[in-house]
Amino acid sequence: MNGMPDQVLITEVLLRDGLQMEPVIVPTDDKLRLAYGFLKAGVTSLEIGSFVHPDKVPQMADTDRLATELCAGEAASLHALVFNEKGARRALEAGVRHVRLIVSASDGHSRANAGLPTRQALDRLRPAAEALTDAKVQLEATIATAFVCPFDGETPPGRVVDTAHRLAGLGVSALHLGDTIGAASPWHIRRTVTAVQDELRDMPLGLHLHNTYGMASANVWEALHLGIRRFDAALGGVGGCPFAPGAAGNIATDDLVNLCHHAGIATGIDVDQLVALRDELHALLGRKLDSALAAVPAAPAPLRVTALSDIP
Amino acid sequence: MNGMPDQVLITEVLLRDGLQMEPVIVPTDDKLRLAYGFLKAGVTSLEIGSFVHPDKVPQMADTDRLATELCAGEAASLHALVFNEKGARRALEAGVRHVRLIVSASDGHSRANAGLPTRQALDRLRPAAEALTDAKVQLEATIATAFVCPFDGETPPGRVVDTAHRLAGLGVSALHLGDTIGAASPWHIRRTVTAVQDELRDMPLGLHLHNTYGMASANVWEALHLGIRRFDAALGGVGGCPFAPGAAGNIATDDLVNLCHHAGIATGIDVDQLVALRDELHALLGRKLDSALAAVPAAPAPLRVTALSDIP
16 A cells, blocks of 8 residues: 555563553563563564663563563564663663663653653663663664653654654664653654654654554554554553553554554564463453453454454 | 645434444433534534334434424534435425435345345335435435445445445435444555545545444544545444444544544534533443543543643
8 A cells, every 4th residue: 555564563562561550460470471472473572671660660670580581592672671771780681682762752751750851861861871782782762752741742843853863872773752641643643753754864763652542543554654664562452651640551452463454564463362362461450451352252353355254 | 734634524423323222222302412412512414313113223213303303493414314215204204404325335234234235225225315305305325334344344345336326326415435343444444435536526425434443543544644524423432333243333523523633623523512412421321431532531632732731
């Protein structure tokens, strides 16, 4: 379809962004089983945790152990989030080969999330980035509140471009623009993505979307029109933002895979295995999941043409 | 935004497509209150019911009374569905000035819904259409299962084009393509909409979307790219299809209005009044509604720029 990519790379962020806000702490062994399930289902990029202080986000306290168990010898790209130099040291000790830095494009969210406004948070990332690049760890970055901030309102694209330039200067090899509270419309996606594309022509871009206002699939579609091929997603639409009470979770991996396959865009992910994992996750969390597919009795369609025979 | 319409016409279909599957029969007085609420909120196109046999769809048994009460003197476009000549007579007696015919593009769904395959269902509509056009009633039509049929699989665009030609021959002045079970992807939207646009260049087209697989907002966005300016929607995402058990309802009017306003596209509908009506509907139906906005504590944003101050 005119200019659309014929395949996309989906990063499964359930184990980090999905679980960090859940009231139930999922045991490490269950996380490991989910992680191996994702890899078996064809997921090639997995966010496994976050090197934050365990008192701050207890659900992420086992990131070191997950990294040690999972990262050795895995061909897939497994990464964890790093906010500062301490996190970088932990990542290196755990043998992580892929790291995502994270910084908010808006000062309001940066202060709430990282304790510092954007520019200072970037400065604080520098020694972390240096330690990681010295060790040949592959660095990517998420720019949070790249479209809308719960404190500062709409994020001017210039702030995102500036943040992107500074992250590129830290050695980052791909950028993910986050609609952290799910309030961006496709209009916002186009405005900011094109601004970054115009300024950083060779930087691979991805989107990190939440579905708070039901706009995530429209945002994916607009991004595909813009040539974006990388998307974060969390199985079952799990996740949330501490600064948008009641906000819905990440775009659901099951819904995103279904959308792509129905539109003839390959993901490499097996839908049946994904749905089986979702049912397992449902049992682990003991609550209704937020993906549209989770509410439909019919099996989702593996591919556009064959899919439809599964609809009752 | 490059080629996007700057305004859209939303037809509120809660009173017909929304309520027809609800287990609770909403009293006529409550429907009237909702109808007046919609008009006051700025809705200019309202589907008020369906002239079907009351034994078949008891929720629509008061369509004649609603039409008599509502249609006299209203500047807005209020329409009801008509399937056959008997329905046309009832519509005329009730003073309806706008009617939507409905026919399925796929034989499987047409047999299940109208008791006849597509071509014969169209033949049966002819005397109804003649009676209505003779009386100068404005005729539009919905083509159900225009993208996917729960019985026949994907609907070939040629079937939709053929059905569209035949409806045009009956004097229909606008066509609405229905994703009856919510299984179309934006790929399907583009394929079939462009096929119909190529063949019936002057026919205004609209979309009737359901959100079963979470793809409705992506489908709206792709349709906007194709110049579509007419959308059906039901407040709170109410509705369903008798032939897709567990399927979600219509695209939610509150979500659609929010998407449009965030993207700078006018709808003429006041969001605050719409949300107040949705809360009233929630009380009437006594169940959780399906719109994304219904789950978010923050008031939706009335306009792209001002909206964001409302997000906590």
